[in-house]
Amino acid sequence: MIFDTHCHGYWRGLRDRREEVRRNMLAAGVVRSIQIGADYASSLQALELARDWGEHTWCTAGIHPTDCQECAPGSIPGWMEKLEETARGNRDKVVGIGETGLDYYHLVPGKEEEGKRVQREFFAAQAELARSLDLALVIHTRDAAADMLALMRTLPIGRAVIHCYSQDPAFARTLMALPGEIYFSFSGVLTYKNARLVQQTARELPLDRILLETDAPFLPPQAVRNRVSVNEPAFTRHILDFLQTLRDEPTGEVEQAVWDNSNRAFRIPA
Numbered sequence: 401m402i403f404d405t406h407c408h409g410y411w412r413g414l415r416d417r418r419e420e421v422r423r424n425m426l427a428a429g430v431v432r433s434i435q436i437g438a439d440y441a442s443s444l445q446a447l448e449l450a451r452d453w454g455e456h457t458w459c460t461a462g463i464h465p466t467d468c469q470e471c472a473p474g475s476i477p478g479w480m481e482k483l484e485e486t487a488r489g490n491r492d493k494v495v496g497i498g499e500t501g502l503d504y505y506h507l508v509p510g511k512e513e514e515g516k517r518v519q520r521e522f523f524a525a526q527a528e529l530a531r532s533l534d535l536a537l538v539i540h541t542r543d544a545a546a547d548m549l550a551l552m553r554t555l556p557i558g559r560a561v562i563h564c565y566s567q568d569p570a571f572a573r574t575l576m577a578l579p580g581e582i583y584f585s586f587s588g589v590l591t592y593k594n595a596r597l598v599q600q601t602a603r604e605l606p607l608d609r610i611l612l613e614t615d616a617p618f619l620p621p622q623a624v625r626n627r628v629s630v631n632e633p634a635f636t637r638h639i640l641d642f643l644q645t646l647r648d649e650p651t652g653e654v655e656q657a658v659w660d661n662s663n664r665a666f667r668i669p670a
């Protein structure tokens with residue numbers, strides 16, 4: 401059984417064919433997914449999809465670093481109240497806060513420092529919210545490793561998932577040494593020909609820290625990259641197949657461990 405722990409099924413290209421996407425997913429053995437919110441509006445869409453897809457799907461509520469950098473820091477308490485209300489009112493479906501984090505690759509030109517500061521403040525607020533609600537924190541980090549590490553050292557991080565992990569094994573080990581329960585989620589990037597470093601990380605990490613995700617509709621895995629432009633949860637199967645070729649454990653053991661890890665990371669009953 402396969403779990404896509406991070407996708408955006410409410411996105412254009414997926415939401416207009418949601419029944420087909422759901423059928424494909426189940427046919428591929430991808431029996432669970434988590435729909436990830438990227439701002440308040442899409443968090444509500446993720447929740448709606450989680451309700452629509454019933455027992456196969458959960459969701460998160462959060463504000464992505466590229467969506468917050470033009471917000472005034474003074475607006476943070478208001479946004480956190482909305483996320484909290486969504487999470488508290490839907491305990492059966494909302495299993496995480498995020499995606500949140502730092503993205504220093506996508507900064508508004510001319511407002512770089514201000515953008516970074518707002519991202520850090522939004523991240524800190526969501527980390528605290530996740531901790532107070534005992535939910536997983538879904539973290540996006542790009543071109544911001546030093547600041548991410550500094551924040552994770554000081555914030556109350558409980559359970560957290562670094563999504564679309566694409567850094568080296570050393571950074572992962574540094575994060576694992578922190579007090580929280582940290583997981584690393586690998587996307588279709590793992591299967592790309594030039595992704596040596598990510599592959600090395602996926603080979604070396606302890607198996608009980610590894611999750612898989614599509615990040616659909618983005619990043620289709622290598623196996624389908626030439627024929628589709630829109631990724632979908634069903635393709636988690638290709639990422640799992642690839643992971644199994646990298647690892648030394650027997651095939652069934654990898655699949656079972658990744659399934660168990662996914663449920664444990666988000667506290668979803670197996």
Ligand SMILES: [Zn+2]
Binds near residue numbers: 406436
């Ligand atoms: Zn995402």
